[in-house]
Amino acid sequence: MSGNKKIEEGVEHVKNAEKSLKTSLLKWRPDYENAADEYNKAATCFRNAKAFEQCKDCLLKAVDCHKQNRALFYAAKALDQCVLICKELGDLREVASLAERAANMYQTHGSAESAAASLDKAAKILEAQHPADALRLFQRAAEIAMIQDSSRQAAEYTSKVARLHVKLQQYDLAADALRRELGLHQQNESYQAAGRLTVALVLVQLARGDVVAAEKAFKEWGNYCEGPEVQTLEMLLQAYDEEDPENANRALNSPFIKHMDVEYAILARDMPLPEGLQSPPKASVRENAASSYESQSEKGNTKSEEVGDTENQEKTEGKEPEEGDEYAGGLC
Template structure:
């Protein structure tokens, strides 16, 4: 079916929708159900014809008709479809607004899980190019499901929140999110799932430059880690404690860390390594930046080496020693 056929069908559905919205002496109230259905069909035809602006417009009109008909679930579903059309248009500014609107409708209807789901879909659309907005959507999704005591779903959203915060270098907030996720996993008695989270928390604390907080996290939750996780963390923390950059690099290059979520694997590659200070002995007899002293092979023992002033004094004594001989010569000459 060619594009023109889709457009003709769309226009016909729009005409039928507008007809359903009209009132008369015998029809006091618009037929919102018929109009919503026709607008939805028109939106589909426009989308098939790649006329995305008209498709979005029809979906929003269908949502309004559903809302007037007190069918909030279907209204929210129409707005959710409009989000996907915005993606086709590349209009990311509307995605967050529409996601919030659809979520509100789902919550009012009594379907919070559907509301959290639409927030997640919108966040995934924005995550690559607009991570800050995606972070806000994930945070709201987590709050929505937590209101319904859905801890299992909340842990998934909080996990995404933590990874996005690491990507945005929001390390303080990322540490809080990881602690929150560890707490939820322990409530669900998923002790095996907390091991990697503890490794991630240690990495984030090291990225904050707080080695003490990293050690505290390991001491607090280290009993939930498995053997490879414990071995990796012990080696890493010991290297930072000893200020051994080589050992720290070796621990960060372990296969276990490299196979973590990509955000934490990248974080491990960019962590500042410990810098141990090298003690340089200071001597008062050697001038700073001086070349090594040269010792003559013909020199006598150190006991006979005098200072420059002493050498000059020796030279003076030698001259005086020769003086009496000259006096004797003068005296001999005088006798003559």
């Protein structure tokens, strides 16, 4: 019942807004300020009644009124409200475009921090289901932060960009983003964060299949790593260099790698291990090969002996007695 009451109240505010936009002989210009206020009130009523489609429609009309009145900051705020309503509706298709419009208005008004925050808020909504759109918004937020010389904020947005590249398996772009993030942390003297990022960069280079690049990353940034991190990375790189899958798996399962950001922990879990040195295949030996060879030899020897005996017998039978043989004619 209260929902119906709120809807009726919202409809009344819409009517008032429409009246404010009408012109007459004595009213040459619409009252955009009052109309925007009435549309905002109507949107609040519809939102409380959970009539989200009507709420979104009123907010977009309020945006137009604020633009006509050159109140860009309030127009951007109305667009931010639209993003939240899209989340309530479960329809995220327009979230990225609404956030980008809001950011443009904030920047035109001179509120760069609000622009970056608006993009960040929308990107978080999109991150799970639409990571590519979220990536674009985080990149835009990082650019705005860099323009404002806010290196800490830029490092935070760049970190999200790098993690999304890893999630999307865009390892070349992830490596570039990690280098930029390392440079920002070095500029801010955040050495502990730089050490953890060195581990992430080595993992990404190994995922690219480039062991040489991983070793270069360790040599360049490894001085920011702590003792356990250095030992683990040395073991990992040596294992990949020597193609030792057991030590590589042991290094990838080290506790601090498992407790890194989710994207890097998953990357380490699914990392292809080195194949290792394969032993040469054993020569295939036919069973009973030797015995059959011996049997053939024996058969050959037996046959030779038989042939020799036959020849000797023939020679003996066909031989005439010699003259000098005193027993040639027998004893008699």
